[in-house]
Amino acid sequence: MTILITGATGNIGGELIQHLLRKNVPIRGLVRDLKKGAKLSEQDVELAQGDFSQPESLNVALQGIEKAFLVSSNLPNQVELECNFIEAAKYAGVKHIVKLSVMGAGELPSTFQKWHREIEVQLEQSGIAWTHLQPNMLMQNMRWFAETIAQNGAFYNCVGDAKISHVDARDVAAVAAVCLTEAGHENISYVLTGDKAITFNEVADILGKALGWSVNYVDLPPVDLKAARLANGEPEWYLDAELELCACWKQGAGSAVNDTIAQITNKKATSYEEFAQYYTQTILN
Numbered sequence: 001m002t003i004l005i006t007g008a009t010g011n012i013g014g015e016l017i018q019h020l021l022r023k024n025v026p027i028r029g030l031v032r033d034l035k036k037g038a039k040l041s042e043q044d045v046e047l048a049q050g051d052f053s054q055p056e057s058l059n060v061a062l063q064g065i066e067k068a069f070l071v072s073s074n075l076p077n078q079v080e081l082e083c084n085f086i087e088a089a090k091y092a093g094v095k096h097i098v099k100l101s102v103m104g105a106g107e108l109p110s111t112f113q114k115w116h117r118e119i120e121v122q123l124e125q126s127g128i129a130w131t132h133l134q135p136n137m138l139m140q141n142m143r144w145f146a147e148t149i150a151q152n153g154a155f156y157n158c159v160g161d162a163k164i165s166h167v168d169a170r171d172v173a174a175v176a177a178v179c180l181t182e183a184g185h186e187n188i189s190y191v192l193t194g195d196k197a198i199t200f201n202e203v204a205d206i207l208g209k210a211l212g213w214s215v216n217y218v219d220l221p222p223v224d225l226k227a228a229r230l231a232n233g234e235p236e237w238y239l240d241a242e243l244e245l246c247a248c249w250k251q252g253a254g255s256a257v258n259d260t261i262a263q264i265t266n267k268k269a270t271s272y273e274e275f276a277q278y279y280t281q282t283i284l285n
């Protein structure tokens with residue numbers, strides 16, 4: 001039974017495809033641009049071209065599909081885009097969707113958490129079996145700072161000394177692979193966290209040790225962080241949404257730790273020390 005992986009070119013969708021290839025599970029990757037999926041074609045992954053903003057483009061991709069992984073980027077029309085996919089999946093007779101959501105969906109007052117909950121509700125009401133994966137902040141976000149870490153040994157945020165249970169995208173993908181290939185995960189939400197909650201100063205120490213040079217976390221007032229990133233070309237709506245979330249983290253909303261990843265995958269969650277080795281060998285190179 002072929003599983004459709006949306007976001008095949010993305011962080012978690014890409015890792016999920018590698019997990020499912022190792023399990024010899026038939027998969028189809030949804031991509032907007034077939035050229036971006038060239039590396040997957042080299043691995044003999046079947047690709048289908050489709051765009052959530054053009055629902056009719058999803059019909060061919062969904063043919064013969066019973067299970068799907070749903071992810072999209074944070075975009076101003078994310079709710080509409082993901083709901084287009086849910087509608088098309090319902091029409092195509094899909095039986096189970098594993099949706100990438102976010103920790104705090106429906107609980108925190110921040111935009112991304114509200115949007116994800118809206119999509120979760122649509123999925124729950126669709127009649128399709130669902131699994132919501134709600135990861136905390138991804139360790140892989142550190143890729144956004146690869147340049148400043150390499151050049152100045154610094155990265156920037158505005159969460160002060162808040163503790164956050166950062167989670168590795170590869171662990172999230174491993175959980176998705178289990179939920180899509182084994183029974184018993186239908187109609188459940190899983191909050192996914194790392195093995196412990198640490199501050200960004202601790203993250204800086206761990207990265208510094210792995211790199212062999214000093215790395216510093218620079219805590220900025222939100223207004224300064226926003227101005228710097230606006231000047232760097234990032235959209236204002238996105239920065240506002242991210243700063244809302246940072247304010248929640250600063251108050252401790254990202255500090256919860258659980259062992260759901262270990263329970264589902266039978267492998268303990270990747271520690272930040274382990275991620276730091278991977279980061280220095282791959283992302284930073």
Ligand SMILES: NC(=O)c1ccc[n+]([C@@H]2O[C@H](COP(=O)([O-])OP(=O)(O)OC[C@H]3O[C@@H](n4cnc5c(N)ncnc54)[C@H](OP(=O)(O)O)[C@@H]3O)[C@@H](O)[C@H]2O)c1
Pocket residue numbers: 006007008009010011012013031032033036050051052053071072073074081100101102103112134135136137138141
């Ligand atoms: N970063 C975190 O810390 C974190 C934590 C928890 C949850 N999340 C959630 O994770 C999700 C993914 O975040 P990300 O930005 O890191 O994503 P990402 O890995 O860059 O992947 C997003 C994927 O969605 C695809 N996509 C975007 N628009 C699409 C459309 N209109 N039709 C079909 N596919 C489309 C992209 O394809 P293209 O390659 O064609 O652009 C890409 O493959 C978000 O919903 C976010 O809220 C993130």
